[in-house]
Amino acid sequence: MTSSEIPGGTAYAAEAAIRPRRRRPFTFARLLRASAPYLLILPVVAVIAAILGYPLYYLARLSFQKYGLFELIAHHGTSVGWANYSSVLHDHVFWQVLVRTIVFTIANVALTIGIGTLLALLLTKVSSVVRILLTAGLVLAWSMPPVVAVQVWVWMTNTENGVLNYALTNLHVGDYAQHDWYASSFSQLSLTTSLVVWGAIPFVVVTVYAGLSQVSHELVEAAEIDGARAWRVFKDVTFPIVKPIFLILTSLSIIWDFGVFTQPFLLIDQTRINASNELMGIYLYEEGYVKTDFGRGAAISILMLLIVSVLSIFYVRKMVRTGDEAA
Amino acid sequence: MRVRLFAAAAVVLTLAVMASTASARTYRSGSAAASKITVWLQVDAQSGWPNLVAAANQEFESKHPGVNVDVQYQTWGDHLSKFDATLAGGNTPDVIEMGNTEMTKYMAANAFANLTSQKSSFPNSKNWLKGLAASGVYNGKTYGVPYYAGSRVVTYRSDLFAKAHAKVPTSLAQFTATAKKIGKQNNKKGFSPVYIAGTDWYIAMGFVYDYGGQIAKLKNGKWVGGLESKKAMAGLAAYKRFFNAASRASKTGVENRPQPYDVYSQGKAASIVGPGWFSCCVGKKYTKTTKQFVMPSHVKGQGMPGFLGGSDLAVPNGSNDKSLAADWIRIFTSTASERGLQAKGNIPNATNLLGKSVNERAAQRSWFVPTAKNWVNVENGNVLRTMLARILTGKASIKDAASFADSNIELTLNQ
Numbered sequence: 100m101t102s103s104e105i106p107g108g109t110a111y112a113a114e115a116a117i118r119p120r121r122r123r124p125f126t127f128a129r130l131l132r133a134s135a136p137y138l139l140i141l142p143v144v145a146v147i148a149a150i151l152g153y154p155l156y157y158l159a160r161l162s163f164q165k166y167g168l169f170e171l172i173a174h175h176g177t178s179v180g181w182a183n184y185s186s187v188l189h190d191h192v193f194w195q196v197l198v199r200t201i202v203f204t205i206a207n208v209a210l211t212i213g214i215g216t217l218l219a220l221l222l223t224k225v226s227s228v229v230r231i232l233l234t235a236g237l238v239l240a241w242s243m244p245p246v247v248a249v250q251v252w253v254w255m256t257n258t259e260n261g262v263l264n265y266a267l268t269n270l271h272v273g274d275y276a277q278h279d280w281y282a283s284s285f286s287q288l289s290l291t292t293s294l295v296v297w298g299a300i301p302f303v304v305v306t307v308y309a310g311l312s313q314v315s316h317e318l319v320e321a322a323e324i325d326g327a328r329a330w331r332v333f334k335d336v337t338f339p340i341v342k343p344i345f346l347i348l349t350s351l352s353i354i355w356d357f358g359v360f361t362q363p364f365l366l367i368d369q370t371r372i373n374a375s376n377e378l379m380g381i382y383l384y385e386e387g388y389v390k391t392d393f394g395r396g397a398a399i400s401i402l403m404l405l406i407v408s409v410l411s412i413f414y415v416r417k418m419v420r421t422g423d424e425a426a
Numbered sequence: 427m428r429v430r431l432f433a434a435a436a437v438v439l440t441l442a443v444m445a446s447t448a449s450a451r452t453y454r455s456g457s458a459a460a461s462k463i464t465v466w467l468q469v470d471a472q473s474g475w476p477n478l479v480a481a482a483n484q485e486f487e488s489k490h491p492g493v494n495v496d497v498q499y500q501t502w503g504d505h506l507s508k509f510d511a512t513l514a515g516g517n518t519p520d521v522i523e524m525g526n527t528e529m530t531k532y533m534a535a536n537a538f539a540n541l542t543s544q545k546s547s548f549p550n551s552k553n554w555l556k557g558l559a560a561s562g563v564y565n566g567k568t569y570g571v572p573y574y575a576g577s578r579v580v581t582y583r584s585d586l587f588a589k590a591h592a593k594v595p596t597s598l599a600q601f602t603a604t605a606k607k608i609g610k611q612n613n614k615k616g617f618s619p620v621y622i623a624g625t626d627w628y629i630a631m632g633f634v635y636d637y638g639g640q641i642a643k644l645k646n647g648k649w650v651g652g653l654e655s656k657k658a659m660a661g662l663a664a665y666k667r668f669f670n671a672a673s674r675a676s677k678t679g680v681e682n683r684p685q686p687y688d689v690y691s692q693g694k695a696a697s698i699v700g701p702g703w704f705s706c707c708v709g710k711k712y713t714k715t716t717k718q719f720v721m722p723s724h725v726k727g728q729g730m731p732g733f734l735g736g737s738d739l740a741v742p743n744g745s746n747d748k749s750l751a752a753d754w755i756r757i758f759t760s761t762a763s764e765r766g767l768q769a770k771g772n773i774p775n776a777t778n779l780l781g782k783s784v785n786e787r788a789a790q791r792s793w794f795v796p797t798a799k800n801w802v803n804v805e806n807g808n809v810l811r812t813m814l815a816r817i818l819t820g821k822a823s824i825k826d827a828a829s830f831a832d833s834n835i836e837l838t839l840n841q
Contacts (some may be wrong), residue, residue, distance in 0.1 A: 132735045166531070167515075167535075168510070168531065168535040168537070169535045169536070170536075171510060171513050171514055172513055172535055172536055172537055172743070173533075174514075174516075236464060253683070257617070257683070257684055258675075258676050258679060258683075258684065259684045259688070259689050259692075259694060260684065260688070260692065271532065275672065276615050276616055277615070277616045277676070279676035279677075281676075281679075282676065282677075282678045282819075311533075361796075368680065368683065369503055369806065369809065370680040370682070371678075371680060371808065371811070372808065373807070373808045373811075373812050385806075385807075388510065389507070389803070389806045389807075390803050390806075391510060391531075408732060423699060
């Protein structure tokens with residue numbers, strides 16, 4: 100959508116075209132007015148530079164050094180050029196982890212946004228009592244710290260005494276007595292997915308619902324009168340209006356899910372983590388912290404930063420472009 | 427309006443991306459004043475013998491008036507990464523408890539103070555348990571003071587053994603036969619005559635050492651994996667046979683999820699293998715009938731070598747007052763204190779204090795991990811667990827799984 104579509108904008112543009120162009124004299128007041136936005140954003144930039152800028156610089160510097168336990172104690176690393184990067188990029192585990200993490204991210208983001216949107220749409224249809232109950236439930240799920248949620252999942256999926264095996268067996272879904280939910284990498288990552296998606300849905304529902312409440316009824320009604328079915332109304336009327344919200348939610352989810360650490364690390368457990376179930380965040384932790392090779396860990400960190408940036412930029416550009424086309 | 431929203435989204439994203447990956451650890455509290463020493467002990471002390479810690483602190487504080495002891499309890503899973511962070515930040519504790527398998531890496535990196543010259547001032551230091559004391563020595567210098575050790579024994583229900591007319595087994599074959607008999611008498615689904623989690627490498631490697639194998643050995647300055655040797659593979663095969671005959675636990679399961687004593691206390695196991703203190707938590711119902719014996723070897727009359735777990739106490743080089751720190755260790759490892767640990771089912775740190783408990787008898791034949799500085803990486807990389815899971819599930823032959831583990835071990839240890 101361009102400014103010409105906004106009624107006020109059109110008027111302003113017309114007025115500007117009529118007025119003769121004239122060079123305004125350079126004054127201090129003008130300079131001040133022009134630089135005002137930059138002055139206003141300056142404190143934020145300064146804080147970000149202090150909080151994130153220095154660690155980032157340090158991280159980048161570390162990634163070009165050999166920095167193990169010995170160097171840590173001596174407080175002095177030795178420069179090794181690109182060796183850390185080349186060792187990571189030549190590690191076949193890194194590539195396996197990368198592919199696995201991308202697949203994991205796509206599955207998690209799709210499930211989170213999909214189920215979240217459906218629940219948000221449900222919220223617009225139900226009575227206010229049900230809506231309040233549902234929202235309260237979602238907020239409770241949201242407010243549960245991940246570490247606690249992991250513990251609950253561990254209990255439910257316990258091989259010997261878990262309620263999941265008990266319930267599935269007694270519901271005659273199959274013989275799940277002593278079924279080990281952590282026996283294969285796929286099963287481990289599926290459980291992680293269920294936990295991550297469960298924890299992420301409330302934020303999506305609340306945000307999308309807030310967006311949906313901005314969609315005016317007249318537009319929806321008009322479309323329905325024109326004979327549009329529910330899916331058509333959502334696709335052509337509702338979705339374009341709340342698209343910016345989906346953009347932010349999806350992109351944030353990509354960033355969170357790509358770098359997810361707490362849930363898989365605690366759920367799969369240190370004793371089960373190996374090259375066949377590592378996600379990027381865990382790979383970074385294992386290589387950097389557990390093996391005490393901080394230089395290599397830093398290199399993985401920087402690579403992760405680049406990958407997430409590329410993923411996000413790709414997505415943002417695509418969304419902006421389709422946004423423009425729609426307008 | 428829309429454009430601005432997109433711009434805002436872009437800014438939010440940039441920040442989130444940066445924040446998600448740039449969370450460097452930078453906690454640096456002020457350096458401790460000399461009027462306080464910080465001690466890192468494992469939670470085992472907090473749950474098992476807090477009174478011994480309190481008594482040691484009291485004695486220390488009355489000996490050094492004005493100096494406080496700040497004991498901070500740590501967990502095994504993350505205490506090393508926390509310790510690394512303090513090494514970077516320069517606020518290391520004054521005393522740290524280290525697992526005996528964790529010592530070498532840090533001694534090699536010069537993280538600890540050399541205590542060789544004052545070794546004789548530590549109580550019972552002439553009689554320290556050889557295996558445990560060795561874990562605190564690097565290049566002939568002493569860096570770690572033995573704290574306590576623990577061996578692995580079989581905790582069993584004497585009522586179920588009596589019902590099967592079984593005596594305490596004196597050989598692995600006899601134990602296997604007993605297990606089969608008990609299994610037949612209690613053929614509830616999921617009942618284990620001997621509950622062992624599939625990837626419990628502390629138990630599985632006992633079989634390897636029992637058959638004369640070893641995990642790795644040093645040859646001409648290089649580590650060579652030993653699991654593919656004939657003897658080690660015979661041990662692995664024996665482990666697989668015993669597991670299949672006796673344990674209904676998950677073949678890919680880990681020994682702390684669920685805790686074996688929880689399985690036992692719920693009546694789902696006739697016996698469990700693990701540290702002697704497992705007897706603590708067998709449940710009220712079985713407390714009276716629970717007894718322990720030494721895991722038998724395949725050679726009749728011998729015990730199977732058990733993993734000698736244990737802890738050392740060390741003084742990090744960054745300590746503000748190393749002599750105070752050493753003095754706290756002296757008090758905490760006194761004869762009285764070690765006797766207290768013994769009463770809790772642990773093995774005290776010196777031979778002159780040893781008694782005749784099952785735990786202490788089991789320690790007579792023991793094995794220990796290779797003393798390589800990178801060993802802890804093999805442990806945390808779950809190399810042995812992966813091998814055991816592949817062997818038990820049949821995803822790989824013993825030879826293939828062992829050879830894969832060997833190459834992984836060699837790669838890590840020789841780095």
